[in-house]
Amino acid sequence: MNTVIALSQVVIKELYRRKDFYVLFVLTAVITLALASANLFNDTKIVRYLKEVVLLLIWISALVIAITTTARQIPAERENRTIFPLLAKPVTRGQVILGKFLGCWLACGIALVIFYLFFGLVSGSRERSWDVLGYVQGLWLQWVMLGIVISLVLLGSVTFTAPSSNATITFIVVVGILLLGRHLNQAALQQVEPLRTLIYTIYFLIPHLEWYDVRDFLIYDHRLVGWANCALATLYAALYAALLLFATWVVFRRKALNL
């Protein structure tokens, strides 16, 4: 476990050394402040549009950070040939994968905490109330969802040749699931066989990332999602992440490390 934690710390250090997070955070802050300064019918209590924009930017930024950070982990180790001294420590390939996963996931968690603090400040300063539990729930579910995304990217990084193709394909898949995942069963029923069975199978196979998007609850000040349902969704995500990490390990343990 110590080896895995040590490996993850390297990834976290990489996050704050690189400029990706800072650029995305500053961009989010600048856009938000520009929108907040707009005068709408001389009414300073209008806040939901601002919450929506900030949350959208947080989701985009978190996905970009998760995918780009994870996609370059294993290819960079192979390209720089640092994978050989790493495996000679001795560190197993399974530990490398777990360390990279944990590092990327924790790094995303740190980034999310900062983003949600900013979101809390923006919405709280306008609404004069802080829905702390709502923010915590939104953050947790998003972080759990990123766990699946990171595992998917790790699998992509041992399958695809270039980090760029891996990042692009994963981004399309993730956005596709977020937008259409919920409706696939409905779309399947409108098709004829065998397309119907095929789409329905895809519907059952894909991880339903859209469940973790509870932005609407935060924007429209709805009551929270039940904590029992949150726990079940967390378990669902943990199972998918474990499955994807296992698949990554199966591919990676037989993979030649020379480029």
Added chain:
Amino acid sequence: MSTRRQSALILLSLAAACFALATTLQPRATAWSSRGDSASILKVLLGDGRRLFADYFFEKADVYFHSGYYPSIFDRNQAPKDTRHMTAEEDSPAEKEHEEKMNFLATPRDWLERFGRHFLITEHTHLSGGNEREILPWLRLSAELDPQRIDTYTVAAYSPRDMGKVSEAEQFLREGLRANPGSYEILFELGRLYQQNYHDARRARNVWELALRRWQEQQPGKKEPDLLALTDIAVNLARLEESAGNLERAIVYLELARQHSLQPGPLQQQIEELKRKAGRK
């Protein structure tokens, strides 16, 4: 003269020349572009495609009005077709009809969908208690993108009026009227604002009479004339005349409304009542 002073002088004269040139060219440039000062960056960037975005933002306002409970692209045929529910009173027929239409969530088809419903907003509610203001940013944006979309002005003016921001609502309606000088809908809303918020019957009458003239200029030849708007204008004018004591004129307006109303019965009763009153006088 030192080189530094020389450079400073050259810079100053260049700046003066630039300023003079800018003041000469600016009016000409405006004329060349034929867009005038009103052309916003969005218009220039998006061209006619901005109407699509305007529709999207108008729908976004409706999503906000329903606090996120809204049909997806897969339930499109159940999306609200008009905007009456956004300005309808509670328990009104328009509101009840809308309530039935918005029951679009069918029984879950499988366990995944059933579980997924916990992470969706599944209650049909409308914004209230001053929260109606939350739809305004999207309507403002929609109006910027498509100033010819009349619904945007009439719906947007409703919330600020309700919250006591009457001058802001009037300003927005006037903006709409400048972009759509022939709109009887905007004129009718403006009349309501004068009557209900400013209690200025004279201006309300002038504006409603103009709205009626505009309706009569535009609608009679149409296949499906906007009879609801005509009834609204005529009934409101009748009320105004009745409270001013002009019962004959009130009867004329009520007759007009009755001829085009889907429920002429109550209007006929009111006409008879007014005739009795007029006879007594």
